[in-house]
Amino acid sequence: MKPIRALHVIDSLGRGGAEQMLVTLLPALAKQGCTAQVAVLRPPYDLQPMLESHGIHVHRLTASSKWNLPRRARAIARIARKADADIIHAHLYFPAITVALLRLMRLHRARTFVSFHNLAYAGANKAGLGLWAKRQIARVLYPLGIDQTLAVSQAVAQHYRAALGLKTPKILYNPVEIPPLPDPHPARTLFRVVVPGRLVHEKGHQDLIQALTLLKTPIEMVFAGGGPLQEILSETAPDVRITGPLSHAQMQQEIQSADLVVLPSRYEGFGLTAAEAMALGRPVLATTAGGLPEVLGDAGRLVPVQDAPALAAALDALLQDDAERQRLGAAGRLRAQTCFATPAIAARLVGFYHEAHRKEPR
Secondary structure, eight states, X not given: OOOEEEEEEESOOSSSHHHHXXXXXXXXXXXXXXXXXXXXXXXXXXXXXXXXXXXXXXEEOOOOOTTOHHHHHHHHHHHHHHHTOSEEEEESHHXXXXXXXXXXXXXXXXXXXXXXXXXXXXXXXXXXXXXXXXXXXXXXXXXXXXXXXXXXXXHHHHHHHHHHXXXXXXXXXXXXXXXXXXXXXXXXXXXXXEEESOOSGGGOHXXXXXXXTTOOSXXXXXXXXXOTTHXXXXXXXXXXXXXXXXXXXXXXXXXXXXXXXXXXXXXXXXXXXXXXXXXXXXXXXXXXXXXXXXXXXXXXXXXXXXXXXXXXXXXXXXXXXXXXXXXXXXXXXXXXXXHTBHHHHHHHHHHHHHHHHHSOOO
């Protein structure tokens, strides 16, 4: 079977879920006979060194307005020709509409893919004319310029089908590495609860702070990550330790240190940190936002979104039940191995690529 050459296009290489997914997935694709390069539309480039350490070439596009779509489409087409790409695979909004336009302008004959990572039109983004316009542009461009749509969860697939009138995307879960189990924690006086993720509205940190006022069990609470809400959360909850921005390795260390990992999200396309916590054998408590129920299955505890009393009650119950935390940790690791292990996810994507490549171009 002919090796596939893929060019992945992404908005930036900052420390986000979609960006980290590329760092995990692309080296695994190479082991499956699919070479990959990455085109990045704008800074930051935090994760570029990690990609390059795996031999993955990263192309930085020259600065231009994000709405100068024809110029960006031509730039990506030049990179695709140089890479002799069979597949151009976009991630997130501006890369996706740019790649769709590239196809409509007939700048390259590669098959075009887009991965949907979030719930863009469900309330996580500010409503208004701008979001409406972006939605209408996507409704026009995606059916005409994208050969295959993918979604990181059934929740995301149904969201984009409803929001944009698309055929239901195929599901490609985010991949996670399955590391050796960490050593048991040393004895400590307080339970450590870790909330991994960016400090942004959609992650629901404010709801957890409200739940803490109802909690009966003394705990050490850690918000692992940074973001625009860091200052206000520090003022609102001075007893919570906020780490600030972390590398992926540092985030893994924080998750490993937890007695319980909590995701109080209001919106969540997949829940990569939940899957990573499960892979590390950590018990997870999360809300029913978006793709989280699909990620956790029966291997985690779920509570309704923005329900502080339910969150506090579940926290108390789990922290007082050592056996249940151990059961959830073991079940979560097994589910991560079964559903999200990187080699299997990479093989599934390579299969999608070959399926698309066998079809005649439009």
